[in-house]
Amino acid sequence: MAPWLSSGLVYASGLALTAGSVTLLYIVTRTFNFAVASMATIGFYTVYTGVTLFGGLPYQYYPFAFIVGSITGFICYYGLNRPLLRRQAIETTLMMSTLGYDLILLSMIQMYADFLTHTYKIFPRRVTMSLFDFELFGDRAAAFILPVIAIGFLTILHIFLTKTKFGVAMRATIENPILAGASGINSDRVYLVSWIIGGGMAALGGSFMAMAMTGTPVMGMYTIPLMFAGAILGGLGSIYGGILGGLVIGLTEYAGVFLLSQQFGPWVLGYRMGIPLFIMAATLLVFPRGLSGIPLLKIIKNFAEQKRGARA
Amino acid sequence: MLTVSNLSSGYGKLKVLYDLSIDVPEKELTVVVGPNGAGKTTLLCSIMNIANVFSGEILLQDSSIKGIPTHNLAQKGISYVPQMGNVFAELTVMDNLHMAGYMLSKSEAKDKAEQMTEIFPVLKKFIHRLAGTLSGGERRMLAIAMGLMKNPKLMLLDELSTDLAPIIAERVMMEVARMRDELGITILMVEQMAKRALEIGDTAYLLVSGEVKYSGDASALLHEPELCSMYLGIKHSSDKGKEFELSVMDEGSEDN
Numbered sequence: 001m002a003p004w005l006s007s008g009l010v011y012a013s014g015l016a017l018t019a020g021s022v023t024l025l026y027i028v029t030r031t032f033n034f035a036v037a038s039m040a041t042i043g044f045y046t047v048y049t050g051v052t053l054f055g056g057l058p059y060q061y062y063p064f065a066f067i068v069g070s071i072t073g074f075i076c077y078y079g080l081n082r083p084l085l086r087r088q089a090i091e092t093t094l095m096m097s098t099l100g101y102d103l104i105l106l107s108m109i110q111m112y113a114d115f116l117t118h119t120y121k122i123f124p125r126r127v128t129m130s131l132f133d134f135e136l137f138g139d140r141a142a143a144f145i146l147p148v149i150a151i152g153f154l155t156i157l158h159i160f161l162t163k164t165k166f167g168v169a170m171r172a173t174i175e176n177p178i179l180a181g182a183s184g185i186n187s188d189r190v191y192l193v194s195w196i197i198g199g200g201m202a203a204l205g206g207s208f209m210a211m212a213m214t215g216t217p218v219m220g221m222y223t224i225p226l227m228f229a230g231a232i233l234g235g236l237g238s239i240y241g242g243i244l245g246g247l248v249i250g251l252t253e254y255a256g257v258f259l260l261s262q263q264f265g266p267w268v269l270g271y272r273m274g275i276p277l278f279i280m281a282a283t284l285l286v287f288p289r290g291l292s293g294i295p296l297l298k299i300i301k302n303f304a305e306q307k308r309g310a311r312a
Numbered sequence: 313m314l315t316v317s318n319l320s321s322g323y324g325k326l327k328v329l330y331d332l333s334i335d336v337p338e339k340e341l342t343v344v345v346g347p348n349g350a351g352k353t354t355l356l357c358s359i360m361n362i363a364n365v366f367s368g369e370i371l372l373q374d375s376s377i378k379g380i381p382t383h384n385l386a387q388k389g390i391s392y393v394p395q396m397g398n399v400f401a402e403l404t405v406m407d408n409l410h411m412a413g414y415m416l417s418k419s420e421a422k423d424k425a426e427q428m429t430e431i432f433p434v435l436k437k438f439i440h441r442l443a444g445t446l447s448g449g450e451r452r453m454l455a456i457a458m459g460l461m462k463n464p465k466l467m468l469l470d471e472l473s474t475d476l477a478p479i480i481a482e483r484v485m486m487e488v489a490r491m492r493d494e495l496g497i498t499i500l501m502v503e504q505m506a507k508r509a510l511e512i513g514d515t516a517y518l519l520v521s522g523e524v525k526y527s528g529d530a531s532a533l534l535h536e537p538e539l540c541s542m543y544l545g546i547k548h549s550s551d552k553g554k555e556f557e558l559s560v561m562d563e564g565s566e567d568n
Contacts, residue, residue: 088324165410165418172400172411178362179400181382182392184415184462 004258006143007212012250013150014040014208015223016243019230020154021201023242026231027174028194029085031094035076036227037220038105039069039199040206044215045112045124047207051132052122058132058211059145065207066200073199076101077192085191109217127215142211153204154243157197161239170194205246226253226276233280235290244291249276313338313466313498314359319368321358327366328354329522336466336515341492341499343513343530345506347543351522352502353395356468359500360385360392372466387415391464395471395502398455401444405435405454408443412458421461428457432487449480456487466498467491473505481505485512506544510534518543 018040025033043065050061080097089097116124134141161167173180173190181187205227206220213219226249234245256275260268287294314336322328328351336342344352357363359370361382370378377385386392400408409428413421429436432453438446443454452472459467469488473481485505489512491497503509510516513530520543526533533539540546 165414168403168407168411169414172403172407175400175402176397178382179394179397180411181362182360182386182394183412183458184383184386185411186381186383 001139001143002258004254006139008251008254010140010142010146011209011212011254012247013146014205014210014212015226015230015250016150016246017153017201017205017208018223018227019205019234019246019249020239020243021198021205022227022231023234023236023245024194024201024239025198026236027239028170029077029081029094029191030091031081031098032091032228033076033198033202034095034099034224035072035102035105036198036202037224038102038109039072039202039220040209040223040227041109041217041220042072042105043069043203043206044127044129044210044219045109046203047210048124048127048129048215049116051129052116052124053120057134058129058142058207059149062149062204062207065203069203069206070196070200072105072203073195073197074192076199077195081195082188082191106217106221113217125216127210129210129215130212133211140211142208146208146211150208153201157239166193225273226250229277229280233283233290235292237289238292241290241292245280248291249280252276252279313373314500315369315371315374316355316359317369317371319355319358319370320366321354321363321368322366323354323363327522328363329358331368332519332522332524334517334524334527336498336500338498339492339496340514341488341501341512341530342515342517343509344500344502344517344519345504345509345533345544346519346525348504349521350519350543352519353470354522355519356392356394356470356500356502359468360390386462389462389465390468391459391462391466392468393455393459393470393472395474398470399443399446399451399458401442403443404440405443405446406439408454408458409435409461412461415462424461424463428460431460432457448476449483452476452480452484453487456484456491460491460495460497464497466500469499469501469503471502471504473503473508482508485509488512506540507534507546 018036022033022036025031046065046068047058047061050056050064051058076098080101081094084094084097113124116122130140130142136144161171169180169185170190170193173185173187177187209223210219230246230249231242233249234241234243253272253276257269257272284290317333319329319332320327332355344355346352354363358365361380365378369376372388372390377388400411403411406425409425410421413424416424429439434450434453435457438450443451446454472484472488476484485508488499488501492499501509510530510533516526516528516530516533517524518526518533518539526536526539
């Protein structure tokens, strides 16, 4: 596998999860969750702590990353989002409250990094997580394992949302909270579960992304524009759209950097973030409702009809 | 069954209802009519704890339900069918029915959903279709079926005939009357199609600018020419000494 593709797949898998997290929390609670940045970093540090202190492979600590992320989501909902939603806070207030929460989490991450340095004499401020990886089919294992984990997670999420009573209730609440309440669905519980899943997805995504980039206490802050770009590219109306948006943003960043650096030289690397943002802007100009607004079925149907017509 | 006394409510700080009192007797169809902006929907939203209640009391079978979260009111046997957004458009008809029976056990919900498709055969045909693809009349039938899924003691129906063709609206009204007569459900219905609602209703309240202007027998309101023409758009044409003839100035619109 080409290096840009293997790294791109790892990175894009993580970005897809974080963008999905941003979208999920936006469509359920109208909140643009800026804390996704630190939640992602927390996911990375959970896995890092596991491999450095207890040994083993990063993959075995991903469930812990999800759990720790879920706890941060739980705290954010009960501590901030729920009281503000009850006071009918506007979207800007909800958004700014998560920015405040992100800064608190960022401070705690910095303190935790210092704690690791002073207590265990390890250096967690610039970490190359791929060093803990192993080789598979002549390439880094993460390039195969992480997309599979991401697809597995999304399959479980899809089954949860479409086949379980609570999952369908979540979709019902997302679509029409008043009717859902009148049907006996406790929207408070739906919001809480969304934050738990959203926090877990962000942390899992962050721990994936750290396998392709340098893990630092500010890695979430550095990549948050791309997490939001993925969610916006997805159209902000569908979790699946957000996930697809994140995947496209992640892959185009790596593919774009590779192609442009071959053409113009390595100085292009400094502008790598501009490539996916340009792709996002161009896509939105053509499809203002994002990827989830593209009438894919209609396009496929038209294409099939045209082909049939050409054959006839 | 339901007693609302001295209710003042609205949205945010805006007051819509002023010191309003109504009584909904058991197994009867109580109709609330009035011009646009009278506060009819706000009344139902206040009962369901969707609007802000500033003062007053709401009693269901003599116990207060004021301030109880909306999802708990459904558990108390109140079923609310809103005017707009009364089905989950992105879910199938079957999922809509199951969500409406969210508090029921899996087997109960399944049985009840089957029962609903027998009462409303049109739903059986579209059981796996997305509710958003149904016509206006079909959607309204689904909304009523969803209301019935909860085995309600009390149904709150908000302008069921809105946007329906007169013939479909008539069918919906007949279903409402059937729910009272055959299933013995207590109904509080807010309706724009005033003439037909008053014909099938038992008790009526005329609401104007958040206040009750008339309360009493539903059909008797039809014989109040001044109130009917001023607030309900029902024109009375009378020949000297003859009985009133009622005609509706504007009733219903196209089915969507």
